[in-house]
Amino acid sequence: MLDTKKIRADFKILNNPAGGQMVYFDSACMSLKPDVVVQAMDDYYFKYSACAFRSSHHLSEQATKKTKEARKLVADFIGAKKTDEIIFTRNTTEGINLLANAFPFKKGDIVLVTDKEHNSNLVPWLYLRDKIGIEVRICPSNINNTFDLEKFKELVKGVRLVSMVHTSNLDGVTNPAKEIVEIAHKNKALVFLDCAQSLPHQKVDVQDLDVDFIAFSGHKMLGPTGTGVFYGKYELLESLNPFLVGGDTVEFTTYTDYKMLPVPEKFEAGLQDYAGIIGLGEAVKYLSQFNFKDIKNHELELNQYITDEISKFPQIKIIGPQDPSLRSGIINFYLEGTDMHKFAIMLDSMAMVEIRSGQHCVHSYFADRKIRNSARVSLYIYNTMEEAKIFVENFNKIMKII
Ligand SMILES: Cc1ncc(COP(=O)(O)O)c(C=O)c1O
Structure with a gap:
């Protein structure tokens, strides 16, 4: 099991009270760097x-x-x-x-x-x-x-x-x-x-x-x-x-x-x-220092929770298999007819939840399927279940107003 409390202590960027409690869910684009690096x-x-x-x-x-x-x-x-x-x-x-x-x-x-x-x-x-x-x-x-x-x-x-x-x-x-x-x-x-x-x-x-x-x-x-x-x-x-x-x-x-x-x-x-x-x-x-099995299990636990929660909305479409164990630490979703940039900006401004929106440099896939864009959560070793809950809580709020 990953000791996320201990891991998070290694990342100054996650321990910056002036910056508020950021939820960083964009590691597939750019991971955070531990202080030793x-x-x-x-x-x-x-x-x-x-x-x-x-x-x-x-x-x-x-x-x-x-x-x-x-x-x-x-x-x-x-x-x-x-x-x-x-x-x-x-x-x-x-x-x-x-x-x-x-x-x-x-x-x-x-x-x-x-x-x-x-x-x-x-x-x-x-x-x-x-x-x-x-x-x-x-x-x-x-x-x-x-x-x-x-x-x-x-x-x-x-x-x-x-x-x-x-x-x-x-x-x-x-x-x-x-x-x-x-x-x-x-x-x-x-x-x-x-x-x-x-x-x-x-x-x-x-x-x-x-x-x-x-x-x-x-x-x-x-x-x-x-x-x-x-x-x-x-x-x-x-x-x-x-x-x-x-x-x-x-x-x-x-x-x-x-x-x-x-x-x-x-x-x-x-x-x-x-x-x-x-x-x-x-x-x-x-x-x-980490066992890759622990990393996988950790990402899967968070992915499973987020997948289950967002799937309560039938209008949410997840790109790729529904089964989170086939998607490692990625949950990429969209709502037909909605600009998912808006979704990501709302998450950021409401609760400092940082995710990526757009076509994720796989334009060919989106063009072929005529999907406008999507919002992607990507997880890593320093993410926690508390963060997943903050994401879901704000996701639910957005779903009510979007
Ligand atoms: C699967 C994959 N390949 C290639 C790249 C390109 O990586 P970089 O921009 O670091 O060259 C990325 C970046 O997101 C990626 O996810």
């Missing part, structure tokens, strides 16, 4: 704010040591075989763009995605379609938004890369990654998984999944804003061309030539966000 970044800026890897003075050596430690923490966290398989990025989006630009695609290659991709795992492929003529194939979900493995088995034939969301930010449904990878590999396709929403909430072991590439964002897993990771199997990363090049990606240059550094340096051009990387390492350390 902010402290680690502060330490970098106040004590050893230098270039890692470049200079040989002691400040730089400290930055280098801490950056290396962070890479090792992340590698261990996801079960990577080698530390060098971890490439630091700004976010998931950058990781996917790296893959789209570095992978040796040619005209006619097929990339298979689902019908629930975040724009970050759809636009890079549509863009590549327009730029070099790849084909983007869409794998439709079952009627309740769960993954249709039978359909996948048909559509994966002839595909070069399967690029799919692991846990959807739209409805919280987790796709069966292990089966997807196994079937894809049998069909000679490589697999990229968008782990932005899975990695903060469940164990993702890249060797166990045998997945070829993944990407995720530090800011959704208690880490600093603007940090992310792209992972790839070492031999695959070695075979990719770099995406961005310049300082730190080369061993030496002449006026006419250059020699690239190996993985991961060849993918990390220019000075990096060392404070962010070090903070991300700290977030991984912090998150590692």
Whole structure:
């Protein structure tokens, strides 16, 4: 069981009396950061704010040591075989763009995605379609938004890369990654998984999944804003061309030539966000103290309560399966004909309940189904049943007047 009282004491932002009692239900967009993460970044800026890897003075050596430690923490966290398989990025989006630009695609290659991709795992492929003529194939979900493995088995034939969301930010449904990878590999396709929403909430072991590439964002897993990771199997990363090049990606240059550094340096051009990387390492350390089963059970308990309460209104439609155990910490709902931005703004102004409204960067799903927008509650380790009750109490008030 999670000790939310103890957890909440680790987050200054949740203990700010001047700010009133905020209910933060928007962690799928941006998680809060525990004080240890902010402290680690502060330490970098106040004590050893230098270039890692470049200079040989002691400040730089400290930055280098801490950056290396962070890479090792992340590698261990996801079960990577080698530390060098971890490439630091700004976010998931950058990781996917790296893959789209570095992978040796040619005209006619097929990339298979689902019908629930975040724009970050759809636009890079549509863009590549327009730029070099790849084909983007869409794998439709079952009627309740769960993954249709039978359909996948048909559509994966002839595909070069399967690029799919692991846990959807739209409805919280987790796709069966292990089966997807196994079937894809049998069909000679490589697999990229968008782990932005899975990695903060469940164990993702890249060797166990045998997945070829993944990407995720530090800011959704208690880490600093603007940090992310792209992972790839070492031999695959070695075979990719770099995406961005310049300082730190080369061993030496002449006026006419250059020699690239190996993985991961060849993918990390220019000075990096060392404070962010070090903070991300700290977030991984912090998150590692919890058992993912406890996180899952905690989110499910709150999700079940909220789902039961809002489902008392038959006009409320929940996106995805009705069963909360299939939706992890996400409850995304709408009322036909209602602008759900209004709903979210009312929750904020009435009781400082912070949720997200809109199309959640999955515009394609909303456009296809002609749904205007929705309101999304997303839960995490620091949320409590008291907060869920505040949400429901105000939800009920809004339902009376909207
Ligand atoms: C499933 C999924 N993929 C990709 C992204 C993009 O993440 P970022 O904006 O950190 O690059 C998000 C962000 O919400 C997401 O939920």
